[in-house]
Amino acid sequence: MSFQAPKGTYDIVPPRSATWLAVREALSRQPRLAGYDYVETPMFEDTGLFVRGVGESTDVVTKEMYTFEDRGGRSLTLRPEGTAGVLRAIAEHGLHRGQLPVKVWYVGPNFRYEQPQSGRYRQHTQVGVETIGGDDPALDAEVVWLAAEAMRSLGLTGTRLLLNSLGCRECRPAYRELLQDFLRGLDLDDDTRRRAEINPMRVLDDKRAEVQAQLTDAPLITDHLCGACKEHHEQVRSYLTDLGVEYEDTPRLVRGLDYYVRTTFEIVHGGLGAQSALGGGGRYDGLLATIGGPDLGGVGFGLGVDRTILAVDAEGLEVGDRSRCDVFVVPLGAAARRRTVTLLRDLRRAGLRSDTTYGGQGLKGAMKAADRSGAAFALVLGDRDLEQHVVQLKDLRSGEQTSVPLDDLVAAIVASTGQ
Numbered sequence: 001m002s003f004q005a006p007k008g009t010y011d012i013v014p015p016r017s018a019t020w021l022a023v024r025e026a027l028s029r030q031p032r033l034a035g036y037d038y039v040e041t042p043m044f045e046d047t048g049l050f051v052r053g054v055g056e057s058t059d060v061v062t063k064e065m066y067t068f069e070d071r072g073g074r075s076l077t078l079r080p081e082g083t084a085g086v087l088r089a090i091a092e093h094g095l096h097r098g099q100l101p102v103k104v105w106y107v108g109p110n111f112r113y114e115q116p117q118s119g120r121y122r123q124h125t126q127v128g129v130e131t132i133g134g135d136d137p138a139l140d141a142e143v144v145w146l147a148a149e150a151m152r153s154l155g156l157t158g159t160r161l162l163l164n165s166l167g168c169r170e171c172r173p174a175y176r177e178l179l180q181d182f183l184r185g186l187d188l189d190d191d192t193r194r195r196a197e198i199n200p201m202r203v204l205d206d207k208r209a210e211v212q213a214q215l216t217d218a219p220l221i222t223d224h225l226c227g228a229c230k231e232h233h234e235q236v237r238s239y240l241t242d243l244g245v246e247y248e249d250t251p252r253l254v255r256g257l258d259y260y261v262r263t264t265f266e267i268v269h270g271g272l273g274a275q276s277a278l279g280g281g282g283r284y285d286g287l288l289a290t291i292g293g294p295d296l297g298g299v300g301f302g303l304g305v306d307r308t309i310l311a312v313d314a315e316g317l318e319v320g321d322r323s324r325c326d327v328f329v330v331p332l333g334a335a336a337r338r339r340t341v342t343l344l345r346d347l348r349r350a351g352l353r354s355d356t357t358y359g360g361q362g363l364k365g366a367m368k369a370a371d372r373s374g375a376a377f378a379l380v381l382g383d384r385d386l387e388q389h390v391v392q393l394k395d396l397r398s399g400e401q402t403s404v405p406l407d408d409l410v411a412a413i414v415a416s417t418g419q
């Protein structure tokens with residue numbers, strides 16, 4: 001009997017795993033440069049956390065959660081996203097009682113029972129940031145900038161940044177009613193009518209042409225923001241302009257999760273087909289209070305590693321170092337094989353990635369393995385070399401070979417690799 005990765009999941013194996021690591025590293029580098037601390041939370045949580053945190057009217061909660069009962073009768077759910085768990089951890093550990101804002105980053109898999117297609121999986125990985133206890137629009141701008149900068153640092157040029165404000169507890173209810181009144185006058189199917197009653201803004205996001213055609217005159221949230229939201233949004237926009245971030249005002253941008261207020265944004269890519277969002281986020285003032293913490297503001301994002309890699313591919317970018325090694329040791333003879341073990345130890349301790357062959361491979365096969373490892377240098381070590389306390393250092397790029405005293409070897413390689 002043979003097995004395959006479960007439907008909607010995939011393995012990350014070499015050589016692709018090198019790209020995976022490099023993209024994950026590049027996305028998390030920006031928050032680390034901006035003083036965000038690392039957090040890690042469990043991959044499953046009490047089901048109630050997501051029902052309250054993500055929102056009962058979202059597809060994520062109603063259709064996509066992996067929920068199960070454990071042997072102790074608790075209802076648990078594999079996390080469908082990162083924000084709820086991270087906020088739970090901030091509240092549980094009282095991080096908000098220290099210096100504010102709390103700024104953290106995380107990376108890890110999320111699970112959603114979706115119909116799999118390119119760019120949409122049942123397990124996907126996000127690099128995310130969350131901040132708690134900051135109302136300053138400069139923080140919104142920092143979060144948006146970090147996401148945009150992460151994509152820029154990978155060399156991606158086909159991305160667009162969509163920006164919107166969803167208003168707040170003060171101004172959204174009136175807008176919601178206005179939109180509902182408008183939607184009630186349209187010719188919509190029963191499902192969409194129901195959605196209009198529960199979460200009317202999601203209807204604006206409907207992809208069907210017959211629905212979109214009727215929405216041309218729909219009222220837009222940005223025309224109905226209260227003074228404070230308008231001011232906040234203006235400031236976020238002007239910070240982004242100062243930062244040189246190009247964004248598109250997108251008053252119909254609605255995110256799939258319920259917790260957003262004010263700033264919302266998405267980074268989309270033209271080369272990915274239907275699943276075009278590489279990442280998104282926004283402000284979620286009040287969410288912490290919903291899950292039992294104090295009533296503090298927050299803003300964050302989640303960037304999809306899987307889709308970012310698809311975008312990197314679509315643009316034909318080479319990201320990551322495909323080489324496994326800096327140095328590859330080729331022992332010829334029994335004494336050389338023995339010496340190789342300690343030589344590798346010393347090379348690795350000096351921070352040089354080093355490997356060798358096993359099982360007494362001949363010179364030809366070993367040199368092929370050296371090439372395949374991506375190493376810049378091969379060290380050919382014969383029994384006679386050992387007697388003379390030297391090793392043949394071969395630069396695999398230029399083909400140049402020099403005899404180097406074994407005692408000076410590590411220093412010589414460190415010097416020539418610049419490590």
Ligand code: HAM
Pocket residue numbers: 080081082083112114119120121122123124125126128129130256257277278279280281282299300301302303304305306307
């Ligand atoms: P989200 O928009 O649901 O937001 O997901 C963020 C990103 O994760 C998406 O833009 C996409 O790249 C990736 N993603 C989501 N679902 C899938 C999937 N099924 N397959 C592949 N990739 C996927 C959130 O999850 C929020 N927690 C983001 C956030 C953090 N907002 C504030 N803080």
